[in-house]
Amino acid sequence: MYDVCIVGGGVSGLAASIFTARAGLDTLVIDGGESILARNASLENYPGFPDGVDARQYLRLSREQAENAGAAFELGRVTSIEPVTERDLDDGFVLETKGGEPLEARRVVAASWSDSDYLVPLDVGRIQRGSKHFVSVDQGGRTAVDGIYAAGRLADEPHQAIVAAGHGAKVGLAVIHDSDANFYHDWVAPEGYFTGRGREVPPCCEEIDDAERRERDERARKRLLEAFDEPLDEEPTMHPSVEGD
Numbered sequence: 725m726y727d728v729c730i731v732g733g734g735v736s737g738l739a740a741s742i743f744t745a746r747a748g749l750d751t752l753v754i755d756g757g758e759s760i761l762a763r764n765a766s767l768e769n770y771p772g773f774p775d776g777v778d779a780r781q782y783l784r785l786s787r788e789q790a791e792n793a794g795a796a797f798e799l800g801r802v803t804s805i806e807p808v809t810e811r812d813l814d815d816g817f818v819l820e821t822k823g824g825e826p827l828e829a830r831r832v833v834a835a836s837w838s839d840s841d842y843l844v845p846l847d848v849g850r851i852q853r854g855s856k857h858f859v860s861v862d863q864g865g866r867t868a869v870d871g872i873y874a875a876g877r878l879a880d881e882p883h884q885a886i887v888a889a890g891h892g893a894k895v896g897l898a899v900i901h902d903s904d905a906n907f908y909h910d911w912v913a914p915e916g917y918f919t920g921r922g923r924e925v926p927p928c929c930e931e932i933d934d935a936e937r938r939e940r941d942e943r944a945r946k947r948l949l950e951a952f953d954e955p956l957d958e959e960p961t962m963h964p965s966v967e968g969d
């Protein structure tokens with residue numbers, strides 16, 4: 725049984741998985757194939773990229789970051805979720821996928837804009853607006869069903885990538901807090917930041933010395949230079965109802 729299964733490997737799901745995996749939770753991301761951000765032509769309002777960034781490259785690098793953190797990925801569509809046992813939601817949930825084997829997870833994050841039909845049997849509190857369904861959540865993305873969370877656009881957050889990513893991170897943190905993971909903050913601090921004040925390094929924080937900092941910086945710069953050396957040979961996905969597509 726996974727500690728957490730994240731349904732949807734788009735912007736919010738990837739951010740959630742980076743946090744849960746880095747906190748040591750056994751994390752699986754099941755992704756239906758394509759984030760809606762793959763339709764973007766140039767991502768120009770995501771902080772950190774002064775002249776914008778190729779949205780598909782951003783998605784690839786975020787996924788790589790989640791994999792580096794230890795998250796596992798499966799391609800597939802979740803079709804239904806049910807509790808393992810009716811009497812105790814702490815026993816976790818069974819997720820059925822289209823054409824795949826059922827999976828079990830203690831907690832589930834629905835980050836699957838725009839599909840939430842698989843949540844219907846659980847009665848999490850879906851709201852219909854026009855042709856779309858949203859899921860009602862509290863501040864941490866918790867739904868009416870213990871152990872089930874929703875993140876990103878599906879949780880009625882504004883339709884912007886940075887908001888979806890931030891919300892995914894916040895929901896990931898709620899999952900961590902609700903589990904028995906020993907967690908303070910996910911921080912990397914310079915050597916002495918805590919210990920120099922006679923404090924222990926708190927759980928999920930790390931102190932690194934200058935040599936290690938330079939080594940990590942070198943590795944990070946190398947990877948980014950390599951990723952952005954050539955333009956990505958992928959076109960934005962067109963809206964399915966545009967004629968001729």
Ligand SMILES: Cc1cc2nc3c(=O)[nH]c(=O)nc-3n(C[C@H](O)[C@H](O)[C@H](O)COP(=O)(O)OP(=O)(O)OC[C@H]3O[C@@H](n4cnc5c(N)ncnc54)[C@H](O)[C@@H]3O)c2cc1C
Nearest residue numbers: 732734735736756758759760761802836876877883884885
């Ligand atoms: C044309 C266009 C341009 C845009 N441009 C910008 C922009 O410039 N700046 C900006 O800030 N935002 C932009 N956005 C909005 C941005 O893409 C979204 O707000 C953001 O992607 C929402 O993130 P999310 O994680 O909620 O959903 P998504 O990123 O769409 O991720 C949802 C994931 O869930 C998966 N999924 C769905 N159903 C299932 C299922 N049953 N089982 C498993 N997986 C499933 C999907 O395959 C997808 O990968 C644009 C959107 C569009 C359409």
